[in-house]
Structure formats: structure tokens, C-alpha cells
Amino acid sequence: MIIGNWKMNTLREEARTLAESLAELPVQPTTRVGVCPPVIWQQTVGEVLKGSPVMVGLQDCVGDPFGAQTGCVNAAMARDAGCQFVVLGHSERRQRFSETTDTLIPALQAVLEAGLFPILCVGETRDDRDQGRAIEVVDAQLAPVLTAGLDLDGLVVAYEPVWAIGTGLSASQSDIDTMHTTIRAILDRDDAVVLYGGSVSPESAPDVFASQAVSGALVGGASLDIEKFAAIVAAWEQR
Ligand code: PGA
Numbered sequence: 188m189i190i191g192n193w194k195m196n197t198l199r200e201e202a203r204t205l206a207e208s209l210a211e212l213p214v215q216p217t218t219r220v221g222v223c224p225p226v227i228w229q230q231t232v233g234e235v236l237k238g239s240p241v242m243v244g245l246q247d248c249v250g251d252p253f254g255a256q257t258g259c260v261n262a263a264m265a266r267d268a269g270c271q272f273v274v275l276g277h278s279e280r281r282q283r284f285s286e287t288t289d290t291l292i293p294a295l296q297a298v299l300e301a302g303l304f305p306i307l308c309v310g311e312t313r314d315d316r317d318q319g320r321a322i323e324v325v326d327a328q329l330a331p332v333l334t335a336g337l338d339l340d341g342l343v344v345a346y347e348p349v350w351a352i353g354t355g356l357s358a359s360q361s362d363i364d365t366m367h368t369t370i371r372a373i374l375d376r377d378d379a380v381v382l383y384g385g386s387v388s389p390e391s392a393p394d395v396f397a398s399q400a401v402s403g404a405l406v407g408g409a410s411l412d413i414e415k416f417a418a419i420v421a422a423w424e425q426r
Contacts, residue, residue, distance in 0.1 A: 188219040188343065188380060188403035189420050190306065191410025192246060192274060195225060202228040206235035208413040214240050215424050219403075222410065223274055226260060233269045244272035244306070247280055250293025262297035272304045274405075276328075278349045281308075288331045296337055304341040306382070306405065307332065309370075313350035321348075321362075322369055329373050343380040344370055345405040351385025353408060358385065360394050367400035389418035396426040 197205065202224050214220050221242035224232040233243045249259040265273050275294055280286045291307070298305040309328040311321040325346065332339070346366050348358050358366070367381050374381075383395050384405035395401060403423060409415040 188221070188382060189416075189423055190220075190244070190272075190274075190345075190382065190403070190405050191222040191416055192277075192384075192405060192407050193222065193224050193411060194246065194279070194407060196411055197225065197228060199228055199231055203231050203235060205411070205413060206232040209241050209416075210236055210239040212241065212413075212417055212420065214420060216240075218420065218424055220420060221272060223272075229268055229270070237269070242271040244270050244274065244303075246274050247277065248273050248275070248294055248298065250291070250295070250297045262294070262301040262303060265298070266301045266303055270303060272306055272343070273298045274306045274308065274345075277308045278310055278347060278352060282349075288328045292331055292335045292337075295332065295342075296335070299337060299339070299341065304343055306343045306345050308345045308347050308384070308405070310347040310349050310352075310385070316348065316350065321366065325366065325370065326373055329370070333373070339374075339376070342374075342376075343382060343402075344374065345382040345384050346370060347384035347405060353386065355386050357387075357391045357395065358383075360397055363395060364398040364400055367398055371400055387419060389415050389422065392419045392422035393426070396423055 223244045223246045245265050248262050276291045295305050309325045311324040315324045370381050371379050380402040382403045382405045383401050387404045387406045388409050
């Protein structure tokens with residue numbers, strides 16, 4: 188699975204043009220490709236990608252039902268808009284909006300109940316890694332999910348070391364393999380989908396995808412450049 192996260196980028200015409208290129212992307216039937224545009228362009232992008240193999244999702248949603256929540260959208264809205272998945276707990280939201288896995292549980296539940304799949308992001312900071320606490324931190328981020336009594340069929344986890352996001356840095360092949368293997372053990376699901384994210388590029392993708400414990404990538408910056416994104420999809424298919 189290769190997912191592009193456009194974050195807070197693109198004006199409408201850029202979003203439409205990128206989506207048109209995505210719709211033309213050659214994708215093998217076994218590869219799942221998706222994109223999360225800014226929520227305001229979701230409809231524009233969704234219309235372009237309708238009937239193509241590329242899935243559309245949201246970058247975030249809240250767990251609340253309908254009501255007085257200024258600026259928020261919920262999982263029922265995401266489904267009604269034709270989304271197939273929602274990213275939850277991205278580190279940019281954890282840092283800026285104080286989200287924690289505990290506060291994300293209602294959203295996770297709502298996304299699962301809406302029949303969409305959540306992509307739950309976890310990952311340590313540079314300090315955590317330097318202090319040898321990377322696995323402990325990721326374990327603590329996943330723990331509330333496992334004890335919440337949710338039916339986790341369809342859950343996708345994205346391991347994104349915070350220090351690797353948007354920095355051009357990447358975790359080493361062996362650290363990626365160790366962390367992904369650990370996450371699979373924590374989830375205790377043979378079919379767990381665990382993506383890697385953090386400056387994934389056409390150059391870094393072959394190394395990232397070398398680990399059998401990696402199920403694909405969550406791609407930020409490089410997803411805004413269709414040639415780079417296509418090269419990452421191709422690297423996945425050639426691994
Ligand atoms: P990046 O972003 O590829 O630009 O590092 C990844 C992410 O935040 O999902």
C-alpha cells in the first residue's frame with residue numbers, strides 16, 4: 188500500500204491536475220494506492236479519481252457524532268464523501284493539536300464503524316531514539332488501541348519517526364525492520380499492514396521496502412510530485 192499525504196498543499200487546480208495524473212498511474216492489481224488531499228479538495232479529487240484504482244481518504248477526522256464542532260469533520264462525512272480511509276494521529280496533529288492515542292480512540296472507533304480503514308500513525312522523536320526509548324514510545328502509542336475493545340480488522344499502522352518527517356532523513360534499514368517487526372508482534376495480527384513514513388523518496392524507497400515487515404509507505408513531500416510518487420509505487424512493485 189502506498190499512500191500520498193498532500194498535507195496543507197495545493198490550490199484547487201493543482202489538486203485536480205495531480206489527481207488527473209494519479210488516475211493515469213499504472214498500478215498493479217495487488218498494489219493499493221491512495222491519496223489524502225486537503226479536506227477542502229476532497230470532492231474535486233474524488234470526482235477525478237472515481238472509477239480509477241486510486242483510493243481517496245482524509246488526513247484526519249474527529250470521533251464525535253454530528254454537532255457543534257467548528258472546523259471538524261467526522262467519519263460519517265468521510266464515508267458519505269466517498270473516502271475509503273482516514274489518517275489518524277499524524278505526528279503533526281499530535282504535536283500541534285495535542286492529540287494522543289487516548290484521545291484518538293473515539294475517532295478510530297468511528298472510522299472502523301463507518302467501514303473505512305484507519306491509518307494510525309505512531310513514531311518516536313529524535314530525543315526518544317537517542318535515549319533508546321523508540322520502541323517503548325511506539326508501544327505506549329499502540330497500547331490504548333489494543334485495550335479499547337475495538338474490532339481492528341482493517342487497521343493500518345504507519346510507523347513514522349518524527350525526526351524523519353520532512354527532513355530528508357530516514358531510519359536505517361535495520362531500525363525500520365526492527366520497529367516494523369516489533370509493531371507486528373505488538374498488534375499480534377499476521378495480516379497487519381504496517382507502512383513506513385518519513386522522507387520516503389524514489390532514492391530511499393528501495394532500502395525502505397527491503398524489509399519483509401514493511402507493507403508500503405505513507406509519503407508526504409514526494410507525493411506532490413507525480414514522477415516521484417510514481418517512482419515510489421514502481422519501487423514497491425519491483426521490490
Ligand atoms: P514526508 O512526510 O514524506 O514529507 O517526510 C511523511 C508524512 O508525514 O507522512
